[in-house]
Amino acid sequence: MKRIFEVNPWTITSHELQPADKRLQESMTSLGNEYMGMRGMFEETYSGDSLQGVYIGGVWFPDKTRVGWWKIGYPEYFGKAINALNFVKAIIQIDGVTVDLATVPYTDFEVSLDMQAGVLHRQFTVNGVQVQIDRFISVATKELADLRWSFTASDGQTHDVQLTALIDGDVVNEDSNYDEKFWDVLDAEVTNDTAFLMTRTVPNPFGVPQFTVAARQRFVSDLPAIDVVQEDKQVGNVFAGQVGAATQRIEKRVIVTTSRDYADDTAVKHATDTIFASIASATYDDLYDAHAAGWAERWEKADVQITGDEAAQQGIRFNLFQLFATYYGNDARLNIGPKGFTGEKYGGATYWDTEAFAIPVYLGVTDPAVVKSLLQYRYQQLSGAYHNAQQQDLAGALFPMVTFDGIESHNEWEITFEEIHRNSTIAYAIYNYTHLTGDRSWLENEGSEVLVGIARFWADRVHYSARNDAYMIHGVTGPNEYENNINNNYYTNWMAKWVLQYTLDNADTFTSAYQEKLAISAEEKAQWQLIVDKMYLPEADVKDVNDVERHIFVAHDTFLDKELIPVRDLDASQLPINQHWSWDRILRSPYIKQSDTLHAMYYFPDAFTEQQKRDNYEFYEPFTVHESSLSPSVHAILAADLKMPEKSVAFYQRTARLDLDNYNNDTSDGLHITSMTGAWLSIVQGFAGMRVRDEQLHFDPFLPAEWDGYKFRFMFRERLLEVAVDHDGAQVTLISGDPLTIDVSGETVALEVQ
Structure with a gap:
């Protein structure tokens, strides 16, 4: 497999600029700080193929959905993350020649993302002048982006250098219809050494508030300011002078503010000056050090150290870096978009990925308050979930598959109407938080309202089959999106049953205020219990692809009627099938996009026997094409649980380097942020x-054959532990917190801080 970046434990580095891989390079070198982020596009002119992208957390635009096949209950609007004003744009001229690496000869090229400090470094030499560019988006001052250009003559001559540093509001999305643009300019100012631009989203017909985004730039420069730029949608400052052997630097500081944080446009504008004043005395090194210290604090808790396999080490750090660049729990109004700040695809919205895959990671590597913010995000949007259910003529709360504001805004009917299993994962997140932290306060207060809303939805969505004396759920799409409009998806039914039982089991523990508010009657509880007792969960005896007898849970009513040809028998040239086959052919096939029936076993490994897990894994995995980025990690975990280390490691390698090695040939349009948890x-x-069993923490480690060891830290109930595994075995150390007794491979271990 072709790798365009060198393998290094802490950096993503390339010394080649391949035009065909430019978008891939941009995705891989994206930066963010939760508040805002951008792709790794060049600041200076680049006339080759590129996907420019600057995104602001929580800033989006509702797009119309009324089309010829619009149906009652369909969302009134879609949503998309819109490309915001480009505050890194620049024009570099050396001896009168505009630098454009698509057309101008260059040497000494390097692009390198320093994951340890969160800084993107680039360099190249044009016409005898070496240009170095460093940029970071501060985790210490969330509104700050800092860029620094360094110019040094490398040929012993003196050269004329000019830099035009711009803020550009004339931006577009590639997915726009008919060159649609989303921003109007409200205000622009330019002086000799600063520029300001304020934009607002164009009006929309759906009542979604318009967003204002403003940016102000200031400079610390060795070269003098000689001119300004002020056009309809673009402002900037021009610096020029001669450069010799002594390095000349221009630092550009940008403060970005939005209407999400300020009451009106005047306050948005004023805030740029206020924040600049707070950093006025800081040097570049001061700002850099504060930013790097923030990343160091994150790595102190979260770093996973692998010895003996640098590719694996680079993979896990890259994944954690991009995950934390997207979200770190500082704003409960925000969530984790599948592409984060790295591209337009999936619209930057919230999916069920957060609760299914991201929350378990944040529970292990951050303070519980980070996950509380994610739970609060959903609670704040509970009214939207009730609206979504009402749109489908159903009771209770239906949390959206895709959303910015709690209202469903997905544009495919088989997802919007049918992929309702996501509702149960919102409840699972509450369970997971409670299970890992031991803190029941959320469950017994706000969480109870979420749980009961979801339970009431399922109680209305099921129907009773008199012929089978069972409750069923028809017309759904399971996690396997390669099958739509199916009946009795095992995972969907199993999870609906679990939600009802979990709500029943905890209903009497809800605080009196919430019990009064929710008013769950005895009759309602009895009906929920009846559904639990009579939920239809099909099983069958079958032979797997190796002709071994298996007792399985049937994926849905007609799965076993398909032509069950395993993936291994497909022509490799047809993979991935989603890039080669028609949708009709995919829907008729037995191929599974990601874990479906197996997904319940990932959530609740102790709810199934080892034989049940083995039978279902051995039957379904051979039909799984893993064309969802979320798929490999689930299979890695289940394979490990079943003592299949080689398979587990193979799936780890795929999930850890999914984007680094562009496994699915789809990284050029953005990274797979939520799957980076895998x-x-x-x-x-x-x-x-x-695992956590009966309130006790358990570990049962194995060491991959290719590795010499691995080490990670883990937060558990106000304690920080370090787990180290090597050829001599496993050692667990309590770094901080009260004494704790855990289980390691069946042995009881008492831990105290040394």
């Missing part, structure tokens, strides 16, 4: 066998 999950829940 590498950590594969190591901690898979290789290390982390």
Whole structure:
């Protein structure tokens, strides 16, 4: 497999600029700080193929959905993350020649993302002048982006250098219809050494508030300011002078503010000056050090150290870096988009991925308050979930598959109407938080309202089959999106049953205020219990692809009627099938996009026997094409649980380097942020066998054959532990917190801080 970046434990580095891989390079070198982020596009002119992208957390635009096949209950609007004003744009001229690496000869090229400090470094030499560019988006001052250009003559001559540093509001999305643009300019100012631009989203017909985004730039420069730029949608400052052997630097500081944080446009504008004043006395090194210290604090808790396999080490760090660049729990109004700040695809919205895959990671590597923010995000949007259910003529709360504001805004009917299993994962997140932290306060207060809303939805969505004396759920799409409009998806039914039982089991523990508010009657509880007792969960005896008898849970009513040809028998040239086959052909096939029936076993490994897990894994995995980025990690964890280390490690390698090695040939349009949780999950829940059973923490580690060791830290109930595994075995150390007794491979271990 072709790698365009060198393998290094802490950096993503390339010394080649391949035009065909430019978008891939941009995705891989994206930066963010939760508040805002951008792709790794060049600041200076580049006339080759590129996907420019600057995104602001929580800033989006509702797009119309009324089309010829619009149906009652369909969302009134879609949503998309819109490309915001480009505050890194620049024009570099050397001896009168505009630098454009698509057309101008260059040497000494390097692009390198320093994951340890969160800084993107680039360099190249044009016409005898070496240009170095460093940029970071501060985790210490969230509104700050800092760029620094360094110019040095490398040929012993003196050269004329000019830099035009711009803020450009004339931006577009590639997915726009008919060159549609989303921003109007409200205000622009330019002086000799600063520029300001304020934009607002164009009006929309759906009542969604318009967003204002403003940016102000200031400079610390060795070269003098000689001119300004002020056009309809673009402002900037021009610096020029001669450069010789002594390096000349221009630092550009940008403060970005939005209407999400300020009451009106005047306050948005004023805030740029206020924040600049707070950093006025800081040097570049001061700002850099504060930013790097923030990343160091994150790595202190979260770093996973692997010895003996640098590719695996680079993979896990890259995944954690991009995950934390997207979200770190500082704003409960935000969530984790599948592409984060790295591209337009999936619209930057919230999916069920957060609760299914991201929350377990944040529970292990951050303070519980980070996950509380994610739970609060959903609670704040509970009214939207009730609206979504009402749109489908149903009671209770239906949390959206895709959303910015709690209202469903997905544009495919088989997802919007049918992929309702996501509702149960919101409840699972509450369970998971309670299970890992031991803190029941959320469950017994706000969480109770979420749980009961979801339970009431399921109680209305099921129907009773008199012929089978069972409750069923028809017309759904399971996690396997390669099958739509199916009946009795095992995972959907199993999870609906679990939600009802979990709500019943905890209803009497809800605080009196919420019990009064929710008013769950005895009759309602009895009906929920009846559904639990009579939920239809089909099983069958079958032979797997190796002709071994298996007792399985049937994926849905007609799965076994398909032509069951395993993936291994497909022509490799047809993979991935989603890039070669028609949708009709995919829907008729037995191929599974990601874990479906197996997904319940990932959530609740102790709810199934080892034989049940083995039978279902051996039957379904051969039909799984893993064309969802979320798929490999689940299979890595289940393979580890079943003592299949070679398979577990193979799936880890795929999830850890999914984007680094562009496995699915789809990274050029953005990274798979929510699936970047998979590498950590594969190591901690898979290789290390982390479980919580009867309130006790358990580990059952194994060491991959290719590795010499691995080490990670893990937060558990106000304690920080370090788990180290090597050829001599496993050692667990309590770093901080009260004494704790845990289980390691069946042995009781008492831990105290040394």
